[in-house]
Amino acid sequence: MPEHEFRFWPDVGDRAEIDYALVWRPEPGLLASLPNLKLIVGLGAGVDALLEDSTLPRTVPLARLVDPYMTDAMSEYVVFQVLRLHRQDIDYLNQQRARIWEEREQQNAAERRVGILGFGTLGQDCGRKLKAIGFEVLGWSRSPHEVPGFATYSGPAGLGEILARSDILVCLLPLTPQTEGILNAGAFARLPPGAAIVNAGRGRHLVEAELVPALDSGQLSGAVLDVFREEPLPADHPFWAHPRIVVTPHVAAETHPPTAAAIIREEIRRFETGLPLQNQVDRARGY
Numbered sequence: 001m002p003e004h005e006f007r008f009w010p011d012v013g014d015r016a017e018i019d020y021a022l023v024w025r026p027e028p029g030l031l032a033s034l035p036n037l038k039l040i041v042g043l044g045a046g047v048d049a050l051l052e053d054s055t056l057p058r059t060v061p062l063a064r065l066v067d068p069y070m071t072d073a074m075s076e077y078v079v080f081q082v083l084r085l086h087r088q089d090i091d092y093l094n095q096q097r098a099r100i101w102e103e104r105e106q107q108n109a110a111e112r113r114v115g116i117l118g119f120g121t122l123g124q125d126c127g128r129k130l131k132a133i134g135f136e137v138l139g140w141s142r143s144p145h146e147v148p149g150f151a152t153y154s155g156p157a158g159l160g161e162i163l164a165r166s167d168i169l170v171c172l173l174p175l176t177p178q179t180e181g182i183l184n185a186g187a188f189a190r191l192p193p194g195a196a197i198v199n200a201g202r203g204r205h206l207v208e209a210e211l212v213p214a215l216d217s218g219q220l221s222g223a224v225l226d227v228f229r230e231e232p233l234p235a236d237h238p239f240w241a242h243p244r245i246v247v248t249p250h251v252a253a254e255t256h257p258p259t260a261a262a263i264i265r266e267e268i269r270r271f272e273t274g275l276p277l278q279n280q281v282d283r284a285r286g287y
């Protein structure tokens with residue numbers, strides 16, 4: 001964008017000269033300190049950290065990043081982790097460490113149901129790819145959606161139904177006041193015994209203290225976690241060493257500058273020509 005001058009925080013010079021802010025987790029109050037800000041573009045798919053800043057300028061539009069490259073990355077991650085759980089990889093790795101040669105009973109994907117909490121851009125793409133492997137896929141969203149080929153559920157009433165039917169539960173929700181803490185003891189108890197979870201949404205979706213008891217009692221058979229309440233995950237956190245938890249360092253779908261740049265350029269051009277933004281965040285909804 002040769003017509004624009006780019007300044008990199010903290011060397012932004014006169015704050016009154018900033019028109020557009022491209023941000024991931026700016027310190028609270030920073031965006032409010034830019035008096036002529038016209039547009040905020042989040043450099044990730046989730047904007048929870050931005051919306052939690054009570055000083056975020058109310059009238060400045062906020063866009064998030066929706067990048068097919070990231071969507072593919074998330075689907076790779078979810079498909080890989082669902083297959084890991086489905087093929088009992090956690091058990092086989094624990095057996096290998098103990099030098100135990102023991103076959104475990106194995107189902108085919110068609111006999112396993114995968115429930116996806118958050119059946120939006122990422123959730124639906126993961127769903128299509130899991131379905132192509134043979135899994136029965138169910139999706140849960142806030143508003144009702146008919147998605148051919150999938151059983152869909154919505155709202156608080158639909159949550160119990162999808163939980164009861166999910167052998168593997170994947171969380172791809174945005175973090176909002178309604179979704180915070182959704183992965184809790186009550187939800188685990190509603191899953192079929194021995195179900196497993198994948199959380200690639202946000203750390204605060206999970207009530208961390210309630211996960212280990214659910215795993216230790218056998219109600220859950222495994223958990224794959226990419227996101228945590230505190231990142232990096234503290235070195236003394238019990239999740240690191242638990243034999244039924246897989247930890248990855250918030251890498252499921254990272255922002256990819258070569259593709260993200262073109263999408264952000266297009267968003268700014270649309271703003272400048274008065275076209276609706278492609279990925280404007282609905283602040284009332286919180287995502």
Ligand code: NDP
Nearest residue numbers: 045046118119120121122141142143173174178201252253
């Ligand atoms: P979308 O906005 O496209 O989809 C969100 C989905 O969640 C929608 O189906 C929406 O329902 C549903 N939802 C929102 N609130 C509720 C609720 N209260 N009850 C039920 N369903 C709800 O978001 P994306 O798919 O692009 O991204 C989802 C999240 O994934 C991001 O917000 C971020 O937290 C996380 N993420 C994590 C990454 C990682 O590396 N770990 C990378 C990228 C994203 P409806 O369809 O009715 O609106």
Ligand code: OXD
Nearest residue numbers: 044045046253254255
């Ligand atoms: C995102 C993320 O929201 O990487 O984009 O978590």
